[in-house]
Amino acid sequence: MTPFLVVLCAALNRARGDDRWMPPWLPGRALWYVAPAIGLAAWLFGASLFTAIAATGAYLFWALWEWGRWFDLGRHPEGYNREGVEPTIVELAIGALSFGSDHVALFLRHLMILPGLIVLFWGPGLFWPLALSIAFAAAVVAIHEAAWRFVPTYPIPVAEVATGALWGFLILAA
Template sequence: MIAALFILLGCAALNRARGDDRWMPSWLPGRPLWYVAPAIGSLALLVASWPTALAATAAYLFWGIWPWGRWFDLGRLPDGYARIMPADPFERAIQALAFGSDHVALLLRHVMATPGLLLVGFASGWPLGLQLGLPLLVPVAITATYELAWRFNPSNPIWLAELATGAIWAGVILA
């Protein structure tokens, strides 16, 4: 029980750290993701075998590497608000598949968790229903956390969404 709570709080805090690089000293190179993903895997070692922890690290890294800065607002902010670069091929593909909906685009973006979640399920020996269900549920749950965060705290929702998304990753580890 204590380990589960530690993993839940740790994953929430780590995912928040992944989303905000203000904690990083200037001498530390790269994105926060490069440091957070192994820390997520290390937390998994508290309750899982090393193949499962390695799979969780890979899943989190693969999920986190793709952009979603165009859709985090779920259509609430004016286009161009985030001042990001022109869309790359991945973002253009997501936008084409989403037919203009930021909700659908964010959901499709979080589908990138699916390959890693299948790997975690296989490494963990999850029952088949969980192996197939969780990879479908996680992208929906993450997208829902962003929608709920915007509804509960519209002036500053992202930190809530990032904490909740980290808790979802903790649920994957604890499943």
């Protein structure tokens, strides 16, 4: 595989985060198109078919759940673009476990990568998927914090690109 996969995953994750690129006739969320594109990119750049399918499923499961209440990291009182929207059961559970900290909540939310990494890094134990999940979740929180601090006028797209690059590195490592 090639490092170009990292760049492509960065761009694809940004496309998942902003569906303005989608033509009006294309139904559903951008996620439904980006997840298979991630797997296809992995396969085209040398991953095995199993790894490509596992990457598609891992990415889809990870991106499916909400994190719009926390990716502002407390900078908006009602959550970024979530004011007036009832929280889902997943958001309520994460909110309860985070004791009101958006940083902890965002970290817990991004641990949703664990089931996908168990499949993507299939092996004799859970050490690497668990360690990579914790590192990934911590990195996503750090990326969001850095984006809000250093690019406050455009933090979310920057964080989406950087998080997509993390996905590219994970796929390269698989």
